[in-house]
Amino acid sequence: MASLGEEAVRNKQVILRDYVSGFPKESDMHVTTTTTTKLKVPQASNAVLLKNLYLSCDPSQRTRMTNYQSSPYFLSFTPGSPIRGHGVAKVLDSGHPNFKKGDLVRGITGWEENSLITPPATETLTKIEPTDVPLSYYIGILRMPGMTAYAGFYEVCSPKKGDYVFISAASGAVGQLVGQFAKLMGCYVVGSAGSKEKDDLLKNKLGLDDAFNYKEEPDLNAALKRYFPLGIDVYFQNVGGKMLDAVLLNMRIGGRIAVCGMISQYNCLDKPEGVHNLLHLIAKRIHIEGFLVHDYNHLYPKFLDWVLPQIKEGKIVYVEDIAEGLESAPAALVGLFTGRNVGKQVVVARE
Amino acid sequence: MASLGEEAVRNKQVILRDYVSGFPKESDMHVTTTTTTKLKVPQASNAVLLKNLYLSCDPSQRTRMTNYQSSPYFLSFTPGSPIRGHGVAKVLDSGHPNFKKGDLVRGITGWEENSLITPPATETLTKIEPTDVPLSYYIGILRMPGMTAYAGFYEVCSPKKGDYVFISAASGAVGQLVGQFAKLMGCYVVGSAGSKEKDDLLKNKLGLDDAFNYKEEPDLNAALKRYFPLGIDVYFQNVGGKMLDAVLLNMRIGGRIAVCGMISQYNCLDKPEGVHNLLHLIAKRIHIEGFLVHDYNHLYPKFLDWVLPQIKEGKIVYVEDIAEGLESAPAALVGLFTGRNVGKQVVVARE
CATH class of the missing domain: 3.90.180.10 (Medium-chain alcohol dehydrogenases, catalytic domain)
Structure with missing residues (x-):
């Protein structure tokens, strides 16, 4: 010009x-x-x-x-x-x-x-x-999504070796890391995603124990019961709405839910979907915590020191x-x- | 006979x-x-x-x-x-x-x-x-409702002097004690109940800062904004449903919700009401925890030692x-x- x-x-x-x-x-x-x-x-x-x-x-x-x-x-x-x-x-x-x-x-x-x-x-x-x-x-992995997965999983979910961990939007920017972190800790990890391609990624590339396509599950409660017959200890929530309701039915006593995101709700903010099964919070003494990554900025140097070698050694992929x-x-x-x-x-x- | x-x-x-x-x-x-x-x-x-x-x-x-x-x-x-x-x-x-x-x-x-x-x-x-x-x-005060109020308020709500505390079903078996415990700690305390008689009880006999009749509030969100212009730090939830939704709109950053009961939901367990505003959990980093009193049985002797003298001295009424x-x-x-x-x-x- x-x-x-x-x-x-x-x-x-x-x-x-x-x-x-x-x-x-x-x-x-x-x-x-x-x-x-x-x-x-x-x-x-x-x-x-x-x-x-x-x-x-x-x-x-x-x-x-x-x-x-x-x-x-x-x-x-x-x-x-x-x-x-x-x-x-x-x-x-x-x-x-x-x-x-x-x-x-x-x-x-x-x-x-x-x-x-x-x-x-x-x-x-x-x-x-x-x-x-x-x-x-x-x-991605080195900043907001990485820190979100790190703080959300280690600081909010109080995970223990052997915990049954469920992750929704498990192949997304944050979910794919939570799944890998949970496997490194020795948890049983299942993720949900929206296609067979993503499920294959979760199982074959990211090393999760199992994965399912939520779009092909007419009954999310039944799906969760199939993958978690003994229930869920930790739910890393990226989705909200119906999935949260189904998870509440399948949580174990003392379960923890980290509320990272509610992508299913971002497009209906005028009239968000109702969550109906909160009564289960009481009988199962469930702890739900919303969090924002910037509250954990002080952990960033520690996170970088921990994650960079694992990326270079191929133990964590992105x-x-x-x-x-x-x-x-x-x-x-x-x-x-x-x-x-x-x-x-x-x-x-x-x- | x-x-x-x-x-x-x-x-x-x-x-x-x-x-x-x-x-x-x-x-x-x-x-x-x-x-x-x-x-x-x-x-x-x-x-x-x-x-x-x-x-x-x-x-x-x-x-x-x-x-x-x-x-x-x-x-x-x-x-x-x-x-x-x-x-x-x-x-x-x-x-x-x-x-x-x-x-x-x-x-x-x-x-x-x-x-x-x-x-x-x-x-x-x-x-x-x-x-x-x-x-x-x-x-009552010396067993389940008393311990529920004690464990729920002191152990689950993490209260601090000066906190803005809201209690639903505030004149009930548990609520009337949470309000008094919160006042003893130096919190600003407002309760909701279902009649003018109960509101008078909350303000005049139990010493709460204010009280309102939820049945006369067509807009619970507006009511809470009136009583908590700066928002709510602690919500002791006995009710669930619409009140929880309104509270979520009015929580402050880092707020805590103890889920003690959901009396509004006990009669529609087949189809519980939806809670729509859980998205606020994230931006405000809200911590919700369901609890059952029997997990806190070990605190009962400590509770009795603390509460009996206060009953006898008239500092706590029931x-x-x-x-x-x-x-x-x-x-x-x-x-x-x-x-x-x-x-x-x-x-x-x-x-």
Whole structure:
């Protein structure tokens, strides 16, 4: 485009059109190109200009498409602006002393080619020290999903060797790690997922004891009874709704449920599904705990020290589903809710 | 009745006719008189013959009227037999070395004048050492409801001075104690109950900061926002259903919910109400725990040492609703589910 000014550059962006109700559709977002971003940070600012490399698709981004107005607990995206989320990026220019051109960083960025982050709060943007694992792992196993699995399983579920562990959405970004962590601890582990391909992955690649396709089970209670004839000690919940109800019927006394996510509910936030079997909490003395990964940030160095060698030795694997290019990002995000992705959904932002 | 044999005595009984679905009715039970019980235990047995003095009406008795068949978690009553429950009784005759004629005991007994308990497991029948508190307290503040409030509040709710505490069914057998315990700890305490009389009791006799009649609140969420503008730290749940949903909307970060009972659900066990707002568990990192009082039996001596002086000094009071005679027992039990009772519902079994 010869008509562009000297400093103006094109910046492809994935824009949220408007607040969403129900299932998100690709048409809730549109890909456009602006020419407003310059490849320099404004003079005398402490901003950082990023070239985005990998962008993360997370179920929680759906909740941010709901208009929460002034809720202190849920933050909404701004319609007309790029989707925001976790990413890995390279610093193109920096007015901030912590970052310099060429640095690799991870943190909260925009769904666009280049993002001007200003001011870059250190807790939302962190330099990546070089490692020999894929850079995309810094939006997966090495950051939010990895820490979510680690804190949720070890800190919230109080697991013991020999426990019967059930994981829903077991091949997802978090679930695939919980299953492996539980196997390393000596638990009996069964996962549910939404296709035969995913079940095979769970059993053959991730080493779970068994797996089932929830879409082919007309009676989830019966399915759980088949896989857990003695009941469930630990449920790592990524789903909610009907699956939680069926699990409550099959929990053992003193069972623990870590509420990590409720992906089945994110698209019906106006009218979430009812959970009917909470009475079982009493007779079975069940402990349910919701958690957010950022409460466990202090464990991150310990987690990295523990997980990096296991990745390098092949004891823990991480399955990614890579979508190429920002044009593919809306479909990749929407696909989380139909289970299209196999493993952690990553978008490659670079051209 | 001159026709009775020398040893035969009349024994009035409250019999469960058949399993119950939906709300229990007085006609689900009938009062009858048998003449089979003798005032002696069978020779060479280790049974104990009790003259029942006080019988306890507990919401959990409704759950035992449901036919659970072989569930290991819920035990059903036997239709055609007397209702069973907690009671205070005097020993008329004993073949057991731990008990002798004239002893006062508390434990599991039948809804009848005289009960032959055989064999009397020591965990279900315990001698009462003389105290100067009313004997009926041994089915109330000094036993199951008291320990439920004590363990549920101090062990499950992790309360702190200054916490905002909400109690449903706050004037009931357990709730009235949780409110007083929370006030002793320096919490801000609001209770809900089902009449103006009960609200007055909560505020004026039990010393709660405030109380409201849930039956007059068309919007429970709005009511809770009025009484807890900053949110709820601790919810002592006796109710379930819609109230739990409203509470979930009003919990603070790190809030704790002790699931003691779900009286609103005991009459619709075939189709319990749905709870829709569990998504709030995650963003607010809420901890929900179901508990059963008998897991905390080891704390009973400590509890007695703590609570008896406070009762004697008038720092803790206990409100009882006394029904006279076994004929009044069916109505007293059914009344728990319409909120007819004010305080702990007791039936006086003696003539």
